[in-house]
Amino acid sequence: MAEKPKLKVSFHDFTSCEGCQLQFLNCEDELLDILGHVEIVQFREAIDDKSDEYDIAFIEGAFTRESDRARLEHIRKCAKVVIAFGACACTGGLNVLKNYRGVKEAMRTVYGDQADWYETSVALPVEAAIKVDYKIHGCPVPKQEILEVVKSVVAGRTPRIPDYPVCVECKLKENACLFHKGQYCLGPIARAGCGAWCPSYGGRCYACRGLISDPNNNAAKDVLEEFGLTVEDIMQEFRLFNGVYDVAQPPDNAHVKSC
Ligand code: SF4
Ligand code: SF4
Ligand code: SF4
Numbered sequence: 540m541a542e543k544p545k546l547k548v549s550f551h552d553f554t555s556c557e558g559c560q561l562q563f564l565n566c567e568d569e570l571l572d573i574l575g576h577v578e579i580v581q582f583r584e585a586i587d588d589k590s591d592e593y594d595i596a597f598i599e600g601a602f603t604r605e606s607d608r609a610r611l612e613h614i615r616k617c618a619k620v621v622i623a624f625g626a627c628a629c630t631g632g633l634n635v636l637k638n639y640r641g642v643k644e645a646m647r648t649v650y651g652d653q654a655d656w657y658e659t660s661v662a663l664p665v666e667a668a669i670k671v672d673y674k675i676h677g678c679p680v681p682k683q684e685i686l687e688v689v690k691s692v693v694a695g696r697t698p699r700i701p702d703y704p705v706c707v708e709c710k711l712k713e714n715a716c717l718f719h720k721g722q723y724c725l726g727p728i729a730r731a732g733c734g735a736w737c738p739s740y741g742g743r744c745y746a747c748r749g750l751i752s753d754p755n756n757n758a759a760k761d762v763l764e765e766f767g768l769t770v771e772d773i774m775q776e777f778r779l780f781n782g783v784y785d786v787a788q789p790p791d792n793a794h795v796k797s798c
Contacts, residue, residue: 546693549581549593550624551614553600553607554634554662559625560584560599562679569686576693591617595692597624598671601634601662608668615669620692623664623671626678626747626780633678634662635782664783673698676748678780681733701732702751705744709735717743718766723773727762728754747780 550560564585566573580590596618602611615621626632637645638661646654665671673692675684684700691698705726709716712735717724722743726735729746737744763769 545576545578546595547580547590547593548577548595548597548689549579549590549614549618550583550585550597550599551581551610552583553598553611553628553665554603555600555625555627555632557584557599558679559627559675559677560597562625562682563597563685566682566685569682573686573689576689593618595620595622595689597622598628598665599624600665601627601631602665602668603634603660603662604658605660606658611665611668620672621665621669622688622692623666623674625680626676626749628665628671629674629676630749630781631662631664631783632747632780635780636778638662639778639782662783674700674749676700676730677733678747681736684732701730702753703731704751704754705729705731705733705735705738705746705748707731708733709738709744711735712739714738718762721766723768723776725773725776727759743776745776745779750781750784 550563552560560582561584564570577595579586580588580593583589591613596614598611598614598621602608623629627634631638640648642659642661643654646657646659650657673688675688677684684698687700688698708731709726714735717726717738724738724743725746726738726744728750729744730748730751732748735744736742763773
């Protein structure tokens with residue numbers, strides 16, 4: 540029987556640090572496995588080819604310029620499956636912080652009297668411009684989830700993305716809880732899948748993988764109360780990666796929607 544042709548994959552970057560694309564290239568152990576399933580036809584960081592014939596498009600970076608809309612729509616037209624790749628693409632990521640400051644002021648701070656030379660607008664997730672089929676969350680994306688999504692799409696099944704809190708992974712690792720050390724942590728409402736990276740190395744969780752779809756707000760509030768903290772205390776941390784969902788104080792003109 541003839542072998543099934545490999546699905547063609549492309550990578551595209553918008554406003555980002557390109558760390559998630561690097562994370563893909565860092566998958567040394569998994570790369571051979573991935574390339575057994577797909578053929579990469581466009582990936583600026585790795586190959587010179589630039590074909591528009593692809594089945595799966597990975598989009599890294601936030602949508603921050605109106606002039607990027609046409610490129611995003613073109614990618615959507617070419618690809619059967621579009622994957623938002625990393626926090627910048629999934630939630631706008633750190634880029635959304637400029638929305639709170641006000642785009643004009645942010646531009647003046649960065650570019651001074653040359654601010655008018657550059658185009659920018661509020662930072663938004665990719666799905667503010669086009670339909671997205673799957674999201675790989677994280678800053679950067681976890682390697683094992685890249686593999687899970689690629690294999691699932693190739694097999695025609697829905698990827699298994701964790702929808703439970705980081706605390707579950709943290710407890711399994713038997714880490715001492717940061718709340719007991721007087722620190723804030725968004726683990727109770729953040730999406731797991733990173734293996735509780737940050738708390739495992741003594742850092743706080745900032746929910747770079749977004750929020751679980753049904754965060755148990757009351758339980759989170761109970762935890763805060765137990766340690767003498769309020770929701771307001773942790774809003775600054777929350778906005779770092781999830782400001783676009785802050786319905787209490789939405790950023791400038793942003794499309795606030797749930798993920
Ligand atoms: S999600 Fe983080 S690592 Fe990935 S491109 Fe954005 S800033 Fe870089
Ligand atoms: S350190 Fe953070 S992630 Fe770990 S158990 Fe405590 S709140 Fe949850
Ligand atoms: S622990 Fe939190 S901030 Fe750290 S990688 Fe996981 S989800 Fe992201």
